[in-house]
Amino acid sequence: MTGNSKQKKEEKAKKEMVRDLVIFGITLAATLILLMEFPDRRGAVISTSWNFFLEMILILPAVMVLLGLFAVFVPKEAVVKYLGKTSGIKGIFLAILLGALPTGPLYVAFPIAAALLKKGAKISNIILFLSAWACIKIPQEMVELQFLGLRFMLARLILTVIFVIIMAFIIEWIMEWDDTGGVKNAV
Amino acid sequence: MxxxxxxxxxxxxxxxxxxxxxxxxxxxxxxxxxxxxxxxMFPMVLTIILIIGLLLGFVPPHQISKFIGEQSGIGGVLLIGALGALMHIPALLSFPLAASLLESGASVTAVAAFITTLTMIGMVTLPLEIKELGKKMALLRNGISFVIAIIIALIMGAIL
Structure with missing residues (x-):
């Protein structure tokens, strides 16, 4: 990564932090006003917020450590390298697995997917990769387990994998069916 | 713990x-x-936690369940699914929010729809996705994702 883009990224992060702090300030002010106007609600609001805060703070540092480890030990370049040249069942599993690694928010995945597309990776694998990146991330599953329980988490995970695979093939079919009249890159 | x-x-x-x-x-x-x-992430965590407190403290469960509860039907599921698609909050924070909705009378279907559309669909990041992957692929992915999110949610509601 060049120094310039890194600097840009830092600037963007700073801006987002300021924005988030402003939003928090507004929410806090609104909460305080509401609690002053409605003293009878104080107990419920404070105890609910406190309980959710505890549940969050017990797992968030651990989730962040895992995110940090993955960011350093599994660089994005490795993802591109592996996904660019696989296909079949192996490709399906690899696309989901690589997407599920905790490596940043969805918009980070778009340029990677674009690069893969140019390299000739299958459309279905790209869609699988993007979808796994969006909603089958390992740390997400952990937080889901914590707040919604094992049954909910597992049911949603299994259904998501099944339907995402179906979607990937539908999109590939539509894209290729549309392309048959034009120039199709068969490599 | x-x-x-x-x-x-x-x-x-x-x-x-x-x-x-x-x-x-x-x-x-x-x-x-x-x-x-x-x-x-911390300011956003605190914001979401305050919103959850206000939601459970001020909005009576029967109000929440009227819109997104068992009896609200497919309309409620589509409504909260659309909300999830429009919202732009980190997925990690959607789970406590979802849990609080569930606690206050939302149905499993509605909550599953909310989380699934929230994570899979990004209206805010759609322009970027179009730029990188082309209009057709980006629109297909987001559109079909919405449909399968609703299907997943309906199955979740039926089995849980």
């Missing part, structure tokens, strides 16, 4: 120790990244 929290912390500690003995420098770097992401 519940079992899930203990397990997650255990996994994190063991993974970190393995990483540390393999490559101290890299392990230190990951801790730094972890600290930074934690600080960056």
């Amino acid at each position: 519940n079992t899930t929290a203990i397990a997650i912390n255990g996994i994190a500690i063991v993974s970190f120790l393995i990483a540390f003995f393999n490559d101290k420098e890299k392990a230190k770097k990951s801790l730094k990244i972890a600290g930074k992401s934690f600080v960056r």
Whole structure:
């Protein structure tokens, strides 16, 4: 990564932090006003917020450590390298697995997917990769387990994998069916 | 501290120790990244937690269940699914929010629809997705994702 883009990224992060702090300030002010106007609600609001805060703070540092480890030990370049040249069942599993690694928010995945597309990776694998990146991330599953329980988490995970695979093939079919009249890159 | 929290912390500690003995420098770097992401996320965590407190403290469960409860039907599911597609909050924070909705009378279907559209569909990031992957692929992905999110949610509601 060049120094310039890194600097840009830092600037963007700073801006987002300021924005988030402003939003928090507004929410806090609104909460305080509401609690002053409605003293009878104080107990419920404070105890609910406190309980959710505890549940969050017990797992968030651990989730962040895992995110940090993955960011350093599994660089994005490795993802591109592996996904660019696989296909079949192996490709399906690899696309989901690589997407599920905790490596940043969805918009980070778009340029990677674009690069893969140019390299000739299958459309279905790209869609699988993007979808796994969006909603089958390992740390997400952990937080889901914590707040919604094992049954909910597992049911949603299994259904998501099944339907995402179906979607990937539908999109590939539509894209290729549309392309048959034009120039199709068969490599 | 519940079992899930203990397990997650255990996994994190063991993974970190393995990483540390393999490559101290890299392990230190990951801790730094972890600290930074934690600080960056913290204001949003506090905001969501306040919103959850207000939601459960002020909005009566029968109001929530009227819109997104068992009796609200497919309309409620589509409504909260659309809300999830429009909202732009980190997925990690959608789970406590979802849990609080569930606690206050929302149906499993509605909550599953909310989380699934929230994570899979990004209206805010759609322009970027179009730029990188082309209009057709981006619109197909987001559109079909919405449909399968609703199907997943309906099945979840039926089996849980």
